[in-house]
Amino acid sequence: xxxAENVATDGLxxxxxxxxxxxxxxxxxxxxxxxxxxxxxxxLYVTLKGEVGGAMLAGFQERESVLVGWQKVxxxxxxxxxxxxxxRKALKQLHVSACxxxxxxxxxxxxxxxxxxxxxxxxAASVQRPQSPEFIAATFEALVEVTIDMIAKxxxxxxxxxREGFESFWxxxxx
Amino acid sequence: xxxAENVATDGLxxxxxxxxxxxxxxxxxxxxxxxxxxxxxxxLYVTLKGEVGGAMLAGFQERESVLVGWQKVxxxxxxxxxxxxxxRKALKQLHVSACxxxxxxxxxxxxxxxxxxxxxxxxAASVQRPQSPEFIAATFEALVEVTIDMIAKxxxxxxxxxREGFESFWxxxxx
Amino acid sequence: xxxAENVATDGLxxxxxxxxxxxxxxxxxxxxxxxxxxxxxxxLYVTLKGEVGGAMLAGFQERESVLVGWQKVxxxxxxxxxxxxxxRKALKQLHVSACxxxxxxxxxxxxxxxxxxxxxxxxAASVQRPQSPEFIAATFEALVEVTIDMIAKxxxxxxxxxREGFESFWxxxxx
Amino acid sequence: xxxAENVATDGLxxxxxxxxxxxxxxxxxxxxxxxxxxxxxxxLYVTLKGEVGGAMLAGFQERESVLVGWQKVxxxxxxxxxxxxxxRKALKQLHVSACxxxxxxxxxxxxxxxxxxxxxxxxAASVQRPQSPEFIAATFEALVEVTIDMIAKxxxxxxxxxREGFESFWxxxxx
DNA sequence: AATGAATGAGTCTTCATTCAT
DNA sequence: CATGAATGAAGACTCATTCAT
Numbered sequence: 001x002x003x004a005e006n007v008a009t010d011g012l013x014x015x016x017x018x019x020x021x022x023x024x025x026x027x028x029x030x031x032x033x034x035x036x037x038x039x040x041x042x043x044l045y046v047t048l049k050g051e052v053g054g055a056m057l058a059g060f061q062e063r064e065s066v067l068v069g070w071q072k073v074x075x076x077x078x079x080x081x082x083x084x085x086x087x088r089k090a091l092k093q094l095h096v097s098a099c100x101x102x103x104x105x106x107x108x109x110x111x112x113x114x115x116x117x118x119x120x121x122x123x124a125a126s127v128q129r130p131q132s133p134e135f136i137a138a139t140f141e142a143l144v145e146v147t148i149d150m151i152a153k154x155x156x157x158x159x160x161x162x163r164e165g166f167e168s169f170w171x172x173x174x175x
Numbered sequence: 176x177x178x179a180e181n182v183a184t185d186g187l188x189x190x191x192x193x194x195x196x197x198x199x200x201x202x203x204x205x206x207x208x209x210x211x212x213x214x215x216x217x218x219l220y221v222t223l224k225g226e227v228g229g230a231m232l233a234g235f236q237e238r239e240s241v242l243v244g245w246q247k248v249x250x251x252x253x254x255x256x257x258x259x260x261x262x263r264k265a266l267k268q269l270h271v272s273a274c275x276x277x278x279x280x281x282x283x284x285x286x287x288x289x290x291x292x293x294x295x296x297x298x299a300a301s302v303q304r305p306q307s308p309e310f311i312a313a314t315f316e317a318l319v320e321v322t323i324d325m326i327a328k329x330x331x332x333x334x335x336x337x338r339e340g341f342e343s344f345w346x347x348x349x350x
Numbered sequence: 351x352x353x354a355e356n357v358a359t360d361g362l363x364x365x366x367x368x369x370x371x372x373x374x375x376x377x378x379x380x381x382x383x384x385x386x387x388x389x390x391x392x393x394l395y396v397t398l399k400g401e402v403g404g405a406m407l408a409g410f411q412e413r414e415s416v417l418v419g420w421q422k423v424x425x426x427x428x429x430x431x432x433x434x435x436x437x438r439k440a441l442k443q444l445h446v447s448a449c450x451x452x453x454x455x456x457x458x459x460x461x462x463x464x465x466x467x468x469x470x471x472x473x474a475a476s477v478q479r480p481q482s483p484e485f486i487a488a489t490f491e492a493l494v495e496v497t498i499d500m501i502a503k504x505x506x507x508x509x510x511x512x513r514e515g516f517e518s519f520w521x522x523x524x525x
Numbered sequence: 526x527x528x529a530e531n532v533a534t535d536g537l538x539x540x541x542x543x544x545x546x547x548x549x550x551x552x553x554x555x556x557x558x559x560x561x562x563x564x565x566x567x568x569l570y571v572t573l574k575g576e577v578g579g580a581m582l583a584g585f586q587e588r589e590s591v592l593v594g595w596q597k598v599x600x601x602x603x604x605x606x607x608x609x610x611x612x613r614k615a616l617k618q619l620h621v622s623a624c625x626x627x628x629x630x631x632x633x634x635x636x637x638x639x640x641x642x643x644x645x646x647x648x649a650a651s652v653q654r655p656q657s658p659e660f661i662a663a664t665f666e667a668l669v670e671v672t673i674d675m676i677a678k679x680x681x682x683x684x685x686x687x688r689e690g691f692e693s694f695w696x697x698x699x700x
Numbered sequence: 701a702a703t704g705a706a707t708g709a710g711t712c713t714t715c716a717t718t719c720a721t
Numbered sequence: 722c723a724t725g726a727a728t729g730a731a732g733a734c735t736c737a738t739t740c741a742t
Contacts, residue, residue: 009273010273011187011271011272011273012186012187012188013187013188015714015715015716016715016716016717017715017716025723025724026723026724026725027716027717027724027725027726028717028718028719028723028724028725028726029722029723029724029725030716030717031716031717031718032722032723036716036717037715037716037717092271093271096186096267096268096271097186098184098185098186131339131343132325134325134328135321135325135336135339135340138321138324138325139318139321139343142317142318142320142321143314143317143318143347145317146310146313146314146317149313150307150309150310150313153309161310164306164310165310167350168306168310168314168347168348168350169347171346171347171350172318172343172344172346172347173343175342175343175346190731190732190733191732191733191734192732192733200706200707201706201707201708202707202708202709202733202734203706203707203708203709203734203735203736204705204706204707204708205734206733206734206735207705207706207707210734211733211734212733212734359623360623361537361621361622361623362536362537362538363537363538365710365711365712366711366712366713367711367712375727375728376727376728376729377712377713377728377729377730378713378714378715378727378728378729378730379726379727379728379729380713381712381713381714382726382727382728385713386712386713387711387712387713442621443621446536446617446618446621447536448534448535448536481689481693482675484675484678485671485675485686485689485690488671488674488675489668489671489693492667492668492670492671493664493667493668493697495667496660496663496664496667499663500657500659500660500663503659511660514656514660515660517700518656518664518697518698518700519697521696521697521700522668522693522694522696522697523693525692525693525696540735540736540737541736541737541738542736542737550702550703551702551703551704552703552704552705552737552738553702553703553704553705553738553739553740554701554702554703554704555737555738556737556738556739557701557702561737561738562736562737562738
């Protein structure tokens, strides 16, 4: 969605008129599709979550083992983030925003729900004294984001950080 | 600063009139102290960064070894975060906001600059093949935040997550 | 333009909300057409200058001789001033105001530029030791304004002052 | 009065805080002497009118004949205007302003009232078919102002315009 | 009498939203 | 359905004025 660009730059303050222009439609047309600006933002949030989720799922299909599954998903996330800087920035803004409803947050998780369950179950089965799934999931997300930020600042070190980042996560998660 | 409360709830959309009321002064009085709303937010950002920084520094004084130094700082951060939920939320909002200037961001780091340098140097000296300081610092911050979020959701598990979180970080950082 | 009424009464202090009401539109609509209040005032200035200029030009077309040319222009100015008391007052306020840009002032002179040149050239050609054109032009304007003020205070004496005023100007200008 | 400077620059929009600073006193002190901003402006108006009036009166004392009387007054006005550009500009702004009360306008004329009466009576006595005193007075004022403006733009031509201006006025007024 | 911080009414301007075309 | 001019509620900011010191 074209709105991502504006949200990335201006956050919630992105003006509907500008969003409309970016999307190549007239000012009023936005409201043919979204009742309010908040509706638009919620839809954008769910869409973007769907995009990252889709990328991760694609990587997830190719898994061969537990560790490789996590790694494929990690790599897919990192690559999506690097190729979609603007969308990622928009998503970050939306994520902290109060205007995203609980329903949208739940909807945002839906695409990856079963994948996440599988990954976490498999991980728990393969380590001793596993940590709580929520904690692992949150750790995963936090560290991928850190990794993408590092690579964004030093693109030459992409492969290094992608690997290093994942290994850090794996150590953190598996003890 | 009283504005934290409003920023925590409403982000950048916090109304100056409301901030004034919260602070117990008249609407116009806000502008006796801050030229613009953005100035106020930048000042708030630096102040809050100073608070977390101060808390961490206090812990840092008590260190005995490298590991214990990191742990004291970790614990201080977590405790500050738990005791200052509103300020922490405000800080999160400000951190992602475009209205915080590079100068303010730099000023925000100032209080902990030398502590951070010491911690990172000591860590690098005590492990083999240390990771980049930036990566370690970012990992630290990301994982404390995750930890605080976990505890906020399950206060009973405070001690568990505080320990578990730090150990995750330590494994991630030390390889 | 409807704003003239408000400017005549309140000068630069005329409130945009009131101007909008006078114009029969909503408060915000003003800013669809003029980016700022100052833009509006500048546009009003140029428009009003155009109106007086147009009136003078109409009189100028009917000239037969140098003296009659000046007289027709004088009469047109006086009549416009008498019929458009409010616009004239607004113009006076705008004229002394610091918010009218040099560009607008230049634009205000444009409509009468060539007429003024012709009148001044013809006058210079028909008298001995002519005075400087700027001085004559300024004298003209000053004395028409005095004349209009006199007539406004004593409407019965309109014809008397219109004639008397012009003759005073003519004596002043021709020596 | 120090306020003249601010009024010259900013007109009625001159801020009381700035006026206070210019006058070298504290913000609130202004209101020890003037109940309101309008009161201050009215007082300033009367004071400034008194100053020009005083200058003209000084010239008036030295008169020897009717014509010379007018000329001395003219010269005094022109010189005051040239030496007091800022005060003159302030006076112009105040003159067109709606906040100057009829009382203040009357008070402004007081110092020169009897002088004006004498000059006008003498003029009327020495010419045939004299014009109305109001018209002559207004013509005088309008043309001195034009003259001062001309000299301000071309200071080298001071003596020329002072003479030329007065002669224009004299021709205009005496027919 | 002087100060200047505090006040809050007032104003410009923005922008999500509507609706006639 | 699309358009974009018009709307008007909302909000940041200004500044004359007050008043405790």
